[in-house]
Amino acid sequence: MKSISEFMEQDHNRLDDLFNNFKELKISDENKAKEIFAEFKSNLEKHINWEEEFLFPLFERKTGMFNSGPTAVMKIEHKNIKDLLRQISEKLISGSMQTDELDKTLVTFLSSHNQKEENILYPMIDKSFNETEVKEFYENIKNFSPEE
Ligand SMILES: [Fe+2]
Ligand SMILES: [Fe+2]
Incomplete structure (x- = not known):
């Protein structure tokens, strides 16, 4: 079974690829770029959502680190990231492709966020979850479709 850190890191990389794809397509194919975004x-x-609904709550219960631990910081950063996603999305919907500044900010936020998860939080999660809990996580996300 794949470790949580390996699985989540792969998802970070897949997301990075999608965003790079979007930035390249902005120049050549606006409609496709919007679709990829x-x-x-x-x-x-x-x-x-996988993190906030499943990984973080279990990690917090197991370690007792609620408001002062790494998940508290990650949740604040998630808010900032989601806010940037919304701003870029609104620009694209309004017909503007001028998102370069916002794109740059998002890349800066996201790469520092992902680094922290990959270097600190995910390894702590790997250590604190037992095999059953890891299995349950994979089951949960398979059946999970958050409302938009
Ligand atoms: Fe995160
Ligand atoms: Fe993450």
């Missing part, structure tokens, strides 16, 4: 946004929101 919508896919990126919903997949990143889904990734954040």
